[in-house]
Amino acid sequence: MNYTDFATLHQDLKSQKISCQEILRYYLNKIEANKHLNAFLEIFEQSAVQKAREIDEKIKQGKEVGRLAGMVIGIKDVFAYKGHGLNASSKILGNFKSIYTATCVQRLLNEDAIIIGRLNCDEFAMGSSNENSAFGNVLNPLNTEYVPGGSSGGSAVAVAVDLCWASLGTDTGGSIRQPASFCGIIGFKPSYGRISRYGMVAYASSFDQAGTFTKNIEDAALLLSIMSGSDEYDATVSERPVENYTEVIKTKPEKLKFAVLKATLENEGLADYVKSAFENKIKEFEKQGHTIEYIDFPYLDYLIPTYYVLTTAEASSNLARYDGIRYGYRSENITDSETALEQTYIKSRSEGFGKEVKRRIMLGTFVLSAGYYDAYYTKAQKARRLIYDFLKNTFVQYDAILLPTTPTSAFKFGEKTKDPVSMYLSDIYTVLANLGGNPAISVPLGKNPSTEMPFGIQIITDTFNDSKLLQIAKYL
Numbered sequence: 053m054n055y056t057d058f059a060t061l062h063q064d065l066k067s068q069k070i071s072c073q074e075i076l077r078y079y080l081n082k083i084e085a086n087k088h089l090n091a092f093l094e095i096f097e098q099s100a101v102q103k104a105r106e107i108d109e110k111i112k113q114g115k116e117v118g119r120l121a122g123m124v125i126g127i128k129d130v131f132a133y134k135g136h137g138l139n140a141s142s143k144i145l146g147n148f149k150s151i152y153t154a155t156c157v158q159r160l161l162n163e164d165a166i167i168i169g170r171l172n173c174d175e176f177a178m179g180s181s182n183e184n185s186a187f188g189n190v191l192n193p194l195n196t197e198y199v200p201g202g203s204s205g206g207s208a209v210a211v212a213v214d215l216c217w218a219s220l221g222t223d224t225g226g227s228i229r230q231p232a233s234f235c236g237i238i239g240f241k242p243s244y245g246r247i248s249r250y251g252m253v254a255y256a257s258s259f260d261q262a263g264t265f266t267k268n269i270e271d272a273a274l275l276l277s278i279m280s281g282s283d284e285y286d287a288t289v290s291e292r293p294v295e296n297y298t299e300v301i302k303t304k305p306e307k308l309k310f311a312v313l314k315a316t317l318e319n320e321g322l323a324d325y326v327k328s329a330f331e332n333k334i335k336e337f338e339k340q341g342h343t344i345e346y347i348d349f350p351y352l353d354y355l356i357p358t359y360y361v362l363t364t365a366e367a368s369s370n371l372a373r374y375d376g377i378r379y380g381y382r383s384e385n386i387t388d389s390e391t392a393l394e395q396t397y398i399k400s401r402s403e404g405f406g407k408e409v410k411r412r413i414m415l416g417t418f419v420l421s422a423g424y425y426d427a428y429y430t431k432a433q434k435a436r437r438l439i440y441d442f443l444k445n446t447f448v449q450y451d452a453i454l455l456p457t458t459p460t461s462a463f464k465f466g467e468k469t470k471d472p473v474s475m476y477l478s479d480i481y482t483v484l485a486n487l488g489g490n491p492a493i494s495v496p497l498g499k500n501p502s503t504e505m506p507f508g509i510q511i512i513t514d515t516f517n518d519s520k521l522l523q524i525a526k527y528l
Contacts, residue, residue, distance in 0.1 A: 053078050058123060058217065058271055065122040066111060072104035072122060072166065079124045079168055083215050089191045091206040091215060093129050094137050095169040100124075103166050110164075118164030119278065126216040128207045129170040130177055131157050131262075132251035140253045141185040142175045144374045144404030146381040154251025155286065156220065156262050156279040163278050168216050171206030175406045176371065177222050177255045179203045180230060180478045183469055184408040192235065198462040198505055201231030204265070208235040211265040218275060219265045224255050225359050226457075226482025228263045229494035229510060233457035236496050236506035238525070240264050240272045243516045244489035245290040247276075248283035256366035257288075259359075259486045269526040272493075273297035276518060292516055300519040301526040308342045308524065310334075311450040313349035321459045321477060326507055329498035330456050333509055345450070351442065354435050356476055359483040361419050361432035368416030371409070376400020411472065436487050443488040447514035452524055455481050457508035461500035481510060491518040493525045 053075065055061040064070050080100075083092055107121050127133065130140050132150040139145045157167065174184040182190040182205030190205040192198045193213040200209045204221030208231035211219050221228040223241035232239025241263040249260055262279070266272045280294040312334065317327060334344050376382040376396050383399035386392050405413070419428035446453065458478060468475040485492035494508035511528070513521040 057268065058274070062119075062122050066117065068111060072107040073101070075122055076100055076104045076124060076166060076168070079216055082213075083169070086193070086213055086215060089193055089196075089209055089213065090172055090188050091190055091209040091213075092126065092169045093139065093141070093172050093187055093206070096133070096136055096167055099136070100166050100168050103161075103164075107164050107166075118162065119274065120160060120163040120165035123218065124166045124168050124216045125160060126168055126171045126207060126210045126219040127157060128173050128204050128219070128221045130173065130222055130253040131170075131220060133157055133167060133170075137170060138253070139186070140176045141173045141187055142405065142409070143186045144381045144401070146379075148380055152251060155248035155283045157251065159279050160275075171204075171210055171219060173206055173221075174203035174227075175409050176253065176367070177203040177224055177227055177260075178367070178408050178412055180226070180475050181463070181465075181468065182206070182231070183465065184406055186406055189465060192462055192505075194236065194505060195462075195503070197464055198503070199234065199465055201234035201462065203227040205231050207265050208232055208237060208239065211235075211267060212237050218271050221263055221265055222252060222255075223261050223263050223486065224259045224363060225486050226479045228265065229457050229482050229492060229508070230479065232265060232494045233508035234462040234506070238266050238269065238272060238496070239494045239508075240266070240276070240522075241485060241492050242276055242280070242518050243290070243491045244486075245288055246491070246516065246518060247279045248286040248289045250283055250285035254370040256363035257370060258366060259363055261486075269301055269522055270298065273301050273522050276522070290516065295519050297519055297522055301522050303523065305451075305520070305523050305527055308337075308451045309449070310337065310342060310344050311446055311453045312344060312346050313352070313453065313455055314346045315349045315352040316455045316481060319352065319459065319480065321480065322456065323460045323500070325498070325500055326456050326458070326460060329507075330454075330509060333497060334454065347446070349442070351435070351439050352480070355439070355483050355487065356480055358432045358435040358439065359479070359487060360415070360476060361428050362436060364412045364416035365420050365429055366416070367412050368420060371405075371413055374401065374404065376404065380404070408472075439484070439487045440489075443484075443490060443512075444514075447517075451513070451520060453512040455484075455510050455512070457481060457494040457497075457510040461503060461505035461507045485512050489515050491515070491521045493521055495525055495528055
């Protein structure tokens, strides 16, 4: 398929120059040819073919089709889709099939999108490299020795290598933007509360947000317009009216005022080639008449500790429901009938959860424990408020914040697995937007000269100013 923009594909579909079944067959063949990347955990061929036939039939009968007719979408393995498998890339969920559909997925289906399958990710969306899935690593298609990023690695790879037109991911601390940076595509995290979280497996409820992987800003804007809006099933979703983001991005922004956080460029973990490319891009903006100001940011060293204290605490609570009793994996290694119930809980969770998930549950339980609650959890909440206030005050004066998406390009498999802190620090530039609930996007910026692996530049705007963010990203 030689289509570069969805509007043309959609129009050709409606004029019957191409059929939905042809489009679907193209992607099914591509997935089969790239099985070695381990991006997909399951292909929903039967329901996808049925949907494609329904759309083709509508067109033949002259009926109106949805705005996403012809768009084939993959979903991260944390989104519920009724009658289809859902594992969160974990053994603990066994052969679980969802009994309802996530709100954002349903809104895509209502506009005639075809959901082609579920995509591999770090277990329960906990990871920065996609090395924590119970179903094996996802490989970076640009060089299979390197990680694709995480946790939404499968979603990033599927779009990067054209296994689907777009994909859904989730972003708790950078799980969309970081793999987008490592795979050379666009990763967009909307404002917290812009898209309903109903039907999305929870990791850390006050951070998690659904978002998209696309090859252009137009597709990101279209998907946001469709998925956004109030939802009676999610009390945290915003009631704000949904803008027509597709129209907004057609307007070129006026002269912009950007903030650059000095501390992010002074960070010793930032690779020289990322810093150089970032500074060159800033100079381009200045030549075009935009204002760049370097501002102090005193909280850089507190971002990762604050983020991990709060998210592990929420994970400890959210993952308590996976107990081996109600559904999912249940251990069969019960030896003592007198303590059978207790053993079932302990062994099911011990055997069902992977190493990283268990680490985060234990960390979260620790920071919530009686003797440490005030020392860690309460203090982290105070730090989060300081960071939130900093962002709010910054956006009074500036249109956006610019910073690198990641300190480096993709690293090799196994390079950081023995040092969890080193792995966590790879999120140092992405967790900021999640702590504040701000929309953020990663756009391709350059390549590592020694490995040819890509990396991105990140834009953050004020909460619920997603339209300005997309407008700037389109211009960039």
